[in-house]
Amino acid sequence: MRKGILMVISGPAGAGKGTLGEMLLTRDGGFTFSISATTRAPRPTETDGVHYHFLSEEEFARMEEAGEFLETAEVHGHRYGTLLRPVMQMLDEGRDFLLDLDSQGAISVMSKLVDCVTVFILPPSFEELECRLRSRNTENEQEIQRRLRNARGEVEQLDRYRYVIINDNRDEAYQKLTAIVAAERQSTARYRPEIV
Amino acid sequence: MRKGILMVISGPAGAGKGTLGEMLLTRDGGFTFSISATTRAPRPTETDGVHYHFLSEEEFARMEEAGEFLETAEVHGHRYGTLLRPVMQMLDEGRDFLLDLDSQGAISVMSKLVDCVTVFILPPSFEELECRLRSRNTENEQEIQRRLRNARGEVEQLDRYRYVIINDNRDEAYQKLTAIVAAERQSTARYRPEIV
Numbered sequence: 001m002r003k004g005i006l007m008v009i010s011g012p013a014g015a016g017k018g019t020l021g022e023m024l025l026t027r028d029g030g031f032t033f034s035i036s037a038t039t040r041a042p043r044p045t046e047t048d049g050v051h052y053h054f055l056s057e058e059e060f061a062r063m064e065e066a067g068e069f070l071e072t073a074e075v076h077g078h079r080y081g082t083l084l085r086p087v088m089q090m091l092d093e094g095r096d097f098l099l100d101l102d103s104q105g106a107i108s109v110m111s112k113l114v115d116c117v118t119v120f121i122l123p124p125s126f127e128e129l130e131c132r133l134r135s136r137n138t139e140n141e142q143e144i145q146r147r148l149r150n151a152r153g154e155v156e157q158l159d160r161y162r163y164v165i166i167n168d169n170r171d172e173a174y175q176k177l178t179a180i181v182a183a184e185r186q187s188t189a190r191y192r193p194e195i196v
Numbered sequence: 197m198r199k200g201i202l203m204v205i206s207g208p209a210g211a212g213k214g215t216l217g218e219m220l221l222t223r224d225g226g227f228t229f230s231i232s233a234t235t236r237a238p239r240p241t242e243t244d245g246v247h248y249h250f251l252s253e254e255e256f257a258r259m260e261e262a263g264e265f266l267e268t269a270e271v272h273g274h275r276y277g278t279l280l281r282p283v284m285q286m287l288d289e290g291r292d293f294l295l296d297l298d299s300q301g302a303i304s305v306m307s308k309l310v311d312c313v314t315v316f317i318l319p320p321s322f323e324e325l326e327c328r329l330r331s332r333n334t335e336n337e338q339e340i341q342r343r344l345r346n347a348r349g350e351v352e353q354l355d356r357y358r359y360v361i362i363n364d365n366r367d368e369a370y371q372k373l374t375a376i377v378a379a380e381r382q383s384t385a386r387y388r389p390e391i392v
Contacts, residue, residue: 119382120384122389122391123391124391125391125392126391126392155391158384158388159384159388161384162383162384163379163382163383163384164382164384164387164388164389165382166389166391175378176378176379176382178375179374179375179378179379179382180378180379180382182371182372182375182376182379183359183372183375183376183378183379183380184379186315186359186360186361186372186375186376187358187359188316188354188355188357188358188359188360191360192354192355192360193318193360193362195318195319195320195321195322195351195362196321196322
């Protein structure tokens with residue numbers, strides 16, 4: 001049986017990794033969402049174990065201490081993280097899944113699971129990145145400037161990733177992403193067919 | 197600029213690596229043939245430096261001694277080999293190229309160029325392999341038995357290759373091969389885009 005692919009997709013905010021990741025999850029039947037753990041309170045529509053694993057600050061800290069997370073991050077004062085055990089179980093069952101992470105999270109996963117398939121999404125230029133961040137209209141000027149500075153630092157790290165895709169045209173970028181998935185499904189690291 | 201891909205395709209005789217390799221060379225504009233060196237005499241239609249680099253036994257032996265070959269093989273008493281220098285030059289110029297090699301040649305290339313992209317082509321079964329070898333009608337019974345024995349040994353080595361494709365259906369196998377090429381064109385090992 002084939003082992004599952006753990007695909008880690010990263011890149012600067014505004015490069016389009018979220019959209020490409022969602023396209024993969026929606027269109028490729030083989031991919032499963034990973035359920036994050038978080039310390040933030042559930043919204044009325046959210047179910048524990050479906051949308052998130054909701055944890056108290058204490059539980060989260062204890063599990064982090066015990067090395068149970070593949071990666072953790074802090075966003076707006078709340079902790080988020082991916083639990084290692086369910087990931088390993090899914091991979092052993094041959095299920096592929098995707099983590100859309102910032103640079104720090106991606107590098108943390110690489111250090112813990114060397115066999116993950118890492119893809120860095122690049123914007124065509126910093127000018128275009130700035131344009132995309134502004135057109136979202138969700139961040140203030142200070143935040144946009146912070147994200148642009150971060151982007152330059154993250155792009156410096158792209159050698160750490162196995163693959164890089166310039167997201168100039170969404171459909172072309174998606175095609176490249178699916179080629180990476182198709183190729184990795186033939187990798188002998190996870191797939192050793194037996195013939196008789 | 198992107199560095200070229202050196203793709204090494206191997207697998208037992210009858211698995212279909214020759215056909216898949218030819219399809220890639222014909223249909224993918226990016227791939228270049230590699231010109232082998234040989235000690236056999238040129239046929240009337242063959243030109244030195246175009247079809248082969250024709251060498252004397254002494255020249256071949258001297259160059260082999262000097263480490264100028266990426267791999268060598270002996271077929272029907274003649275020596276064949278791939279010269280290292282033109283390969284390195286083509287890769288530096290960003291040209292992709294393909295070597296269709298037996299197991300021994302493939303393993304020799306892997307040991308000399310770690311960045312080569314190795315693909316092992318598997319037949320769907322040994323029974324089907326035997327059937328394909330018989331239908332070629334080019335080998336006698338003894339040769340067919342020898343190739344089948346070799347095939348079992350070669351299949352044991354498939355973990356040494358980066359990718360494996362079961363060639364059950366030619367077009368599906370070709371599609372997998374092109375996905376591997378498309379993915380490797382995004383590999384940061386050979387491609388480090390600079391954005392401004």
